[in-house]
Amino acid sequence: MTEQDLMDKIKIMIIRRFDTPQDAFNFFDKDNDKGLNRIELTALLKEAGIGGFIRSLAATKIIHTLDKNNDGVLQWEELEELITKAMR
Ligand SMILES: [Ca+2]
Ligand SMILES: [Ca+2]
DSSP, rough: OOOOHHEEEEEHHHHHHHHSSSHHHHHTTTTTTSOOOHHHHHHHHHHOOOOOHHHHHHHHHHHHHTTOSSSSEEHHHHHHHHHHHOOO
């Protein structure tokens, strides 16, 4: 699965289930700490139909790439650019 496939799946899931990407972010932020940890991000990828092994790799890679302040959690500000790009 390429990065583009991954982004397309996330995009389709967000469009189907949520009004805005921020709504999706808030939904998956189960502990309301204003960030998606690995478990919350994995749930998002699962909802987008991304299968087990790839899902785990993708979650690790996404956090590694986007977690600019290195707290292990993706704040909305860290995800925003990627999601906004995906939604175009
Ligand atoms: Ca959270
Ligand atoms: Ca972070």
